[in-house]
Amino acid sequence: MKTFLRIIAALIVLGLIVLLAIIFVPVQRTKPTEDLAADWTPDKGAPLYAARMGDCAACHTSEGGKPFAGGKAIESPMGAIYASNITPDKKTGIGNWTLADFRAALVDGVDDEGRHLYPAMPYENYRHLSEKDIRALYDYFMNDVKPVENEVQQTSLSFPFNQRWGIRAWNWAALDDPGFHPSDAVSGDVQLARGAYLVQGPGHCAACHSPRTAIMSEDGKTASSDSFLSGGEIAGWSAPDLRDAGTPAQMWSADQLKAYLTTGRNAHSAVTGEMALAVEHSLQYMTDEDADAMVAYLHKIRLGQASEGSKTEIPAEDPTKLPNRVERVDSAKDDTTAMLVAGKDLSPGARLYMDNCAACHFSDGKGSPGVFPSLGGNSLVTADQTTGLIDVILNGAALPSTASRPEAFKMPGFAHRLSDEDVAQIASFLRGAWGNDAGSVDASAVTDLRQ
Known part of the structure; x- marks a missing residue:
């Protein structure tokens, strides 16, 4: 009995020592892999391009606010986290930050005073940035961004999430080594290695598209894990699986996936939610070479049909062979289309679809390539x-306006004309139509979201 009590006492003491160490031991900053602080001249356009690839504006620019002045609420399971002001304003922004301070925020998740940042800031991913891109980002924000004095609302989470010293333990469990380390499967291929870097680092795709562990870290940061990019959730929205062989991202041709990433639309689908912001502020600005590299890498890591180390061939798709509306309806063989065209024995959801949605998405549900x-x-x-x-x-949705596709088509919202039960009926119909096989939607879910 005495031995058991001694063990318990020892564990308690050890736990207190670890706790005190976490609280009081100074925060450690990782060291750069190379010195770029002195006599550094960026390539032409590199600072702006680095900022765009990092998609900094999507979080740090609030709706109707000045660029990068912060204030946007980032929803998390713990509550709202407010994005900081990252303009070079010396009072409310990062105007007094050194390059080392800036790097520590990106790589280690700590600010200029050593305080831990909440991991809504995707330093899990940014710690894979190259030192050159970090230096380019610092150059951009200090020299090209206009300083804006804007005191951002302080994040106030409930206990224990308001105890930022606990993030030190989270970092220890969640973070891997800094720097980009391409796998053997892509390191010998310049294009695939570049695609891997863009996806894992500046693009921080895993922040949305990878599931989360029990401690809310990303479950899979590289393709060595099957969970990497296998689907996640952000603010109640699903971020789809990008790797399974049966998913749209893997079934689309390289041209169609590239169009989706750089214009927000292709012959099959269109972006919504946070992905629309990613296209608007970041992905549309990719060079052709980078877009091709990202697409090649995403197709390379397809699961269910090819391993990361094997050759993956996805046939090109000829958009000129996509059938037009009349041919599609006349040759339609699926039960849903036949029912809607006949206009008989319609369920409430089907009738509501015909009244509100069919004018754009048509009776076969295929919409119009690149539009609906x-x-x-x-x-x-x-x-x-x-x-x-x-x-x-x-609430509707709007496609982002991009350089190659400037038209910003907008779907209207129907909150003003449809009841919660109506919306649930339409949603349930869609989830079971044209080969879809998803569960129905209850009106209470609509009520909760509307409120």
Whole structure:
């Protein structure tokens, strides 16, 4: 008995020592892999391009606010986290930060005074940035961004999440080594290595598209883990699986995936939610070489048909062979289309679809290539989390305007004309139509989101 009590006492003492160490031991900053602080001249356009690839504006620019002045609420399971002011304003921004301070925020998740940043700041991913890109980012924010005095609302989470010293333990468990370390499967291929870097580092794709562990860290940061990019959730919206062989991202041709990433639309689908912001502020600015590299890498790491180390061939798709509306309806063989065309024995959801949606998405649910997305096999429609689908029906959605596709088509919201039960009926119909096989939606889910 005495031995057992001694063990318990020893464990308690050890736990207190660890706790005190976490609280009082100074925060450690990782060292750069190379010295770029002195006599550094960026390549032409590199600072702006680095900022765009890092998609900094999507979080640090609030709706209607000045660029990078912060204040946007980032929803998390713990509560709202407010994005900071990252303009070079010396009072409320980062104007007094050194390059070392800036690097520590990106790589180690600590600010200029050594305080831990909440991991809503994707330093899990940014710690894989190259030192050159970190230096380019610092150059951009200090020299090219206009300083804006804007005191951002302080993040105030409930206990214990308001105890930032606990993030030190989280970092110890969640973070891997800094720097980009391409796998053997891609390191010998310049294009694939570049694609891996863009996806894992500045693009921080895993922040949304990888699932989360029990401690809310990313479950899979590289393709060595099957969980990497296998689907995640952000603010109740599902971020789709990008790797399974049966998912749209893997079934689309390289040209169609590239169009989706750089313009927000292709012949099959269109972006919504946070992905629309990613296209608007970041992905549309990729060079052709980088876009091709990202697409090649995403197709390379396809699961269920090819391993990361094997050759993956995805046939090109000829958009000129996509059938037009009349041919599609006349040759339609699926039960949903036949029912809608006949206009008989319609369920309440089908009738509401014909009244509100069919003018754009048509009776076959395929919409118009590059304009109105297809609804059959649409990941937003069939997602386990129905928040995104309900939100789009209630509030509408707008495609981002890009250089190559400037037209910003907008779907209207129907919150003003449809009841919660109506919205649930339409959503349930969509989730079971044209080969979709997802569960129904209850009106209470619509009520909760509307409120």
